[in-house]
Amino acid sequence: MSAPELALPTAPSPDRPLMNAERKAVSLWRMSARAFFRTRLAPFGLALVIVAVLMAVLAPLVAPYDPNFGDFSTVLASPSWSHPLGTDELGRDILSRLLHGSTVSLQVGFGATMLTTFIGVVVGISTGYFGGWVDEVVMRFTDGMLAFPSLILALAIAAVFEPSITSILLAIAIVSFSTMARLARASTLMVREQEYIEAARASGASTPRLIVFHILPNCLSPVIVQFALLASYGILAEASLSFLGVGVRPPQASWGGMLQSGYQYLEIAPWLSIVPGLTIFLTVLGFNLVGDGLRAAFNPKIRGGA
Amino acid sequence: MQAFLLRRLALTVPVLFVVSLIVFVLTNWLPGDAALARFGEEGIDQRRYDALVAEMGLDDPAPVRYVRWVADTVTGDFGVSTRNQQPVSELIATRFPVTLQLAVTSLLVSLVIAIPAGVISAMRPGSPVDKVVTVLAVAGVAMPSFWLAMLLILLFSLRLSWLPPSGWVYFTEDPLQALKLLIMPSLVLGTASAASLMRHLRSSLIEELRTSYVTVAQSKGLSNRRVVFRHAFKNAMIPVVTMIGLQIGNLLGGSVIVETMFGLPGLSRATVDAILSRDLPVLQATVLFAAVLVVVANLLTDVCYAALNPRIRYA
Numbered sequence: 001m002s003a004p005e006l007a008l009p010t011a012p013s014p015d016r017p018l019m020n021a022e023r024k025a026v027s028l029w030r031m032s033a034r035a036f037f038r039t040r041l042a043p044f045g046l047a048l049v050i051v052a053v054l055m056a057v058l059a060p061l062v063a064p065y066d067p068n069f070g071d072f073s074t075v076l077a078s079p080s081w082s083h084p085l086g087t088d089e090l091g092r093d094i095l096s097r098l099l100h101g102s103t104v105s106l107q108v109g110f111g112a113t114m115l116t117t118f119i120g121v122v123v124g125i126s127t128g129y130f131g132g133w134v135d136e137v138v139m140r141f142t143d144g145m146l147a148f149p150s151l152i153l154a155l156a157i158a159a160v161f162e163p164s165i166t167s168i169l170l171a172i173a174i175v176s177f178s179t180m181a182r183l184a185r186a187s188t189l190m191v192r193e194q195e196y197i198e199a200a201r202a203s204g205a206s207t208p209r210l211i212v213f214h215i216l217p218n219c220l221s222p223v224i225v226q227f228a229l230l231a232s233y234g235i236l237a238e239a240s241l242s243f244l245g246v247g248v249r250p251p252q253a254s255w256g257g258m259l260q261s262g263y264q265y266l267e268i269a270p271w272l273s274i275v276p277g278l279t280i281f282l283t284v285l286g287f288n289l290v291g292d293g294l295r296a297a298f299n300p301k302i303r304g305g306a
Numbered sequence: 307m308q309a310f311l312l313r314r315l316a317l318t319v320p321v322l323f324v325v326s327l328i329v330f331v332l333t334n335w336l337p338g339d340a341a342l343a344r345f346g347e348e349g350i351d352q353r354r355y356d357a358l359v360a361e362m363g364l365d366d367p368a369p370v371r372y373v374r375w376v377a378d379t380v381t382g383d384f385g386v387s388t389r390n391q392q393p394v395s396e397l398i399a400t401r402f403p404v405t406l407q408l409a410v411t412s413l414l415v416s417l418v419i420a421i422p423a424g425v426i427s428a429m430r431p432g433s434p435v436d437k438v439v440t441v442l443a444v445a446g447v448a449m450p451s452f453w454l455a456m457l458l459i460l461l462f463s464l465r466l467s468w469l470p471p472s473g474w475v476y477f478t479e480d481p482l483q484a485l486k487l488l489i490m491p492s493l494v495l496g497t498a499s500a501a502s503l504m505r506h507l508r509s510s511l512i513e514e515l516r517t518s519y520v521t522v523a524q525s526k527g528l529s530n531r532r533v534v535f536r537h538a539f540k541n542a543m544i545p546v547v548t549m550i551g552l553q554i555g556n557l558l559g560g561s562v563i564v565e566t567m568f569g570l571p572g573l574s575r576a577t578v579d580a581i582l583s584r585d586l587p588v589l590q591a592t593v594l595f596a597a598v599l600v601v602v603a604n605l606l607t608d609v610c611y612a613a614l615n616p617r618i619r620y621a
Binding site: 150152153236267278289 | 320321323324325327328332333335336441444445448449450452453456457460464556558559560562563567574577578581582584589593596597598600601604
């Protein structure tokens with residue numbers, strides 16, 4: 001591994017006083033951002049994620065048709081100028097449904113991830129910092145949760161509620177909670193023992209101040225990496241649940257639901273399955289690449305080289 | 307080693323307790339009325355309904371029901387399906403071998419893909435071969451299993467007519483047909499774990515190839531192949547063994563989709579059907595069974611890990 005490019009300022013020596021320009025510090029975030037953009041795959045992943053977000057945001061503006069309008073004169077039409085991605089079994093425009101479906105996928109993916117990150121970080125940091133019997137109980141709970149195959153657990157949780165965006169969002173958030181909480185707890189345990197925490201405590205920082213300004217920022221990098229990976233998991237899980245029939249209700253477009261209904265016409269209209277599947281694949285790939293890129297960018301061992 | 311085993315075994319007890327609690331709370335939370343489901347198409351009569359509720363013990367407080375359920379489960383009484391009155395233990399006995407067979411063949415597929423790919427790319431990190439393998443692995447992790455399944459069915463069943471799109475026979479009945487029916491499901495289920503196993507093997511082997519004993523072996527003039535297979539590979543596999551153990555949960559979760567798509571009568575499919583039809587006893591038993599399998603797999607993984615790595619054993 002080569003020496004880090006962003007080397008720390010060289011030590012001042014008596015015959016060569018430190019110049020102001022040399023002392024210019026590079027923050028960890030900027031260093032990480034540079035490392036992130038230096039690789040080839042991570043920016044590609046970010047581009048995929050941005051495209052997916054733009055699809056969701058701009059869907060109502062750019063979708064050529066009403067996603068739920070069925071034109072029975074063009075049922076199962078193959079891709080053409082008027083319907084660039086073809087139509088489904090009810091004559092609905094696939095491109096429009098795909099654009100509107102992205103809203104569901106991203107809402108669930110981001111929503112579940114934000115919820116689980118917020119709760120997971122709060123629980124993880126407080127149990128990691130305070131320890132005690134609450135910590136013991138929470139950790140045993142996460143042990144139990146992690147023993148379930150996640151998709152089966154998510155299915156069972158989703159089935160408790162009426163099928164809706166909220167119910168699958170909650171199901172996915174509950175399933176992902178354990179990983180996030182344990183990750184935040186593990187970083188807290190490590191950060192808690194650092195000397196700068198001791199220094200802050202010695203200089204009179206209160207416990208809330210210690211947690212918010214000293215522990216939290218130093219626990220963030222693994223959490224951010226996990227955020228990207230959980231978002232990709234959330235999108236995949238939403239598609240799986242919709243595919244298995246416990247996702248959003250049928251008239252509403254979702255990528256998993258489109259795949260499920262299109263699957264029956266695999267032989268005569270394969271584009272019904274190929275297009276939404278490819279979209280899910282590329283979006284999940286995007287989040288995974290961003291996650292991998294962030295992991296490398298935050299890792300000082302990898303950051304220097306490659 | 308004995309002390310380690312005892313300590314590790316003791317750790318599974320609280321996990322199993324929490325698992326059973328989660329299953330109980332979750333399934334009791336499910337909307338629907340088990341007593342009502344028993345009536346089926348017959349008319350509902352308040353007196354008979356009350357009698358049935360009392361007979362099924364549904365009016366007892368939750369802790370009482372929990373203890374009774376655990377006691378029944380531990381003694382092997384999983385109850386009967388509310389949908390078709392089939393004993394749940396019988397259902398598990400017929401469904402589980404299907405899932406097990408699928409899991410084993412998928413794991414084989416993933417190892418057959420992951421080990422050569424991981425070794426080749428670790429031997430030449432940064433080479434074009436390594437780059438191709440890495441990109442394929444990244445794609446494999448992101449590939450939604452149901453989409454891969456559709457693409458395979460589209461290509462091999464509908465276009466080329468090489469493989470049947472769905473169905474199930476036991477190996478003992480018709481080995482050739484069984485194999486044909488298992489190829490696509492195992493490939494779909496094996497791909498995701500192959501990708502993650504390969505990435506772990508690659509990084510672990512690269513790390514191992516940097517150690518001083520490898521340098522010694524190389525400076526003795528041993529061939530690259532010998533250094534990798536005789537020396538580094540075994541040590542590089544230790545963390546990968548843990549990953550293989552962790553794949554059991556992923557395989558069980560993934561089998562939900564694969565069994566649905568390829569029409570395999572496995573345990574995961576039974577769980578989905580139980581969820582969709584609110585068949586409480588089946589749901590409780592199959593979910594609990596899956597979780598216990600994962601707990602046991604994790605236990606075995608840790609034991610293997612300790613057997614392979616003395617540092618863990620004596621920690």
